[in-house]
Amino acid sequence: MRDESFQNINRNYDNLTRKQKEILDALLSNPEEVCYASLSELGRRMGVSEVTILRMCKRLGFTSFVELKQAFRTHTERLVKNSMETSYFSLDLPAAERKDKDAVMQQILDGARAQSTAFFDTLSRQKILKTSRLILQAGTVLICGQGVSAIMADYFYRRLSPLIPGAVPVRVEDIDSVQASLVKLRPGDHVIAISFPRYYAAMRSIVRFAEYRGANVTAITDSPDSPVVTPNSINYLCNTATRVFYNSYSLPIELVNLIASGVVLEMGEDYDRLVSSAHEVIHFINESNSSSNT
Template sequence: MQILERIEEIYPKLTKKQKQIADYMKDHAEDMAFITLKELSTEVGITEITVLNMCKALGYESFNEVKYEFRKYINASRVTFYQENDYYNTKVPDYELTEKEKLLVDICREERGLIEELARNFDSRRMLEVAQLFFEYPKIVLCGRGISYLICECIATYLSEAQIPTMKVNTELNESVYSALPMLDKKTLVVAISFPDYYFVTQKMAEFAKKKKAKVLCITDSKESNIAWIADEVLTVSSTTRMALNTLSAPMALANLLASAVKIASEQRQRKGHVEGFDKLF
């Protein structure tokens, strides 16, 4: 039985305060995957003990078990939505297969088109400004899922060459997400990478980071995406072709440019440090 069904089942037996908590849970199901016990207590204006008693009334031993059940519910809902809407269907229509060589050439041109679009819109000054963020914050967290996580790994590798340590978070793995949450504060730069289907946990992590006063840099395909509205800084690059919901070509090129900008800034800082150190000798 899903948790919302469980809440509906026992709702008539709940106390007035427990019903208030239950109403919040039903109205903020996605928030329940991330919210802390203290935050929920504050939101509903009810003591933490009462919230814990509500968890037990639902049949769970702890608040974390309730959050776990909400994550199960949300994931199940998303899977059903994508299946019903054939979201990931990239099957090639039969009429395209009559000229396979031409089709492959067209796909190649689409990939090239994404790179050319990136080059046309590239703002080197802004990229260098964004690169400075990696030196202003002592803690850097890269998060994403699927192809977005592959980009996280790429950026982390490049940053390590510039002696910049990072923490990578696969937002599809609960343990990965929850291990990073204590790190999020005003000294943290969170790089949230999100392309269609805009995985909701990546967005929720960005929202949580903002609440904790962290700086949020988002890499996505559009300034109109939900996660872009959350971020302090946004870098965009197109990612969709006829054969792929997300292709790595242009997004990875953007990642390379960002990493290159960080390396350039790092070299400048090192040289400045050497010059200042030399000047102190005289």
């Protein structure tokens, strides 16, 4: 379905009743709501019947809720694409300053040192261990990132996947994958939401839905105003701005390593058994290779 299907919504807005306009206004403010919700879930969240939503779909020119949902998906995917087409470079380094390379490099070093010190000064070992414990107790751990944040999400997955069976990487720009992952969430599961500029608003909907399902949320971002920060989430703030590049991965990667280390500590003797099993697998493979080569 082409993106102009979404334009039907604007063209037919005046055909709606007052209540239907209220519903549509709420959806337009958070278009990702439609992408991840079933008809019954959306009705419960909006406080209306399924029939009311279906009548709204018809007045907008759609034959079904699925068709409306597809139009919102196409629109949202376009928003994701636009949010990812951004400069990775900072504007904080004028050409005139770059002539004194030695002085500028010293400024960059001093800035990185100050950022690192400020970051580690704010970290709490109790908070890290609590996060690690909740991750370890979860049946499913979704690790969500979009754009540049997906790089850190992939790294987090690589750290956790050898330790826990339920780690799942989620690319936010793949709406079908996001929906398939979110519908499986159960109370006590865990969502790790990683979001750095430029933010993508859909991350807020993912976090809200996770909390609605009773899952715990860990937010890794750079600002308390980030879309993934909520009053209930465990929030870690990493300053990623540098003189040259839009985002630096160093502090978030350090945080990932710390949380993964906390998971190892919380595993106790289970970690020893895991390592022993890994050595057994490696030994078996080596023995099999040696046998096949003789």
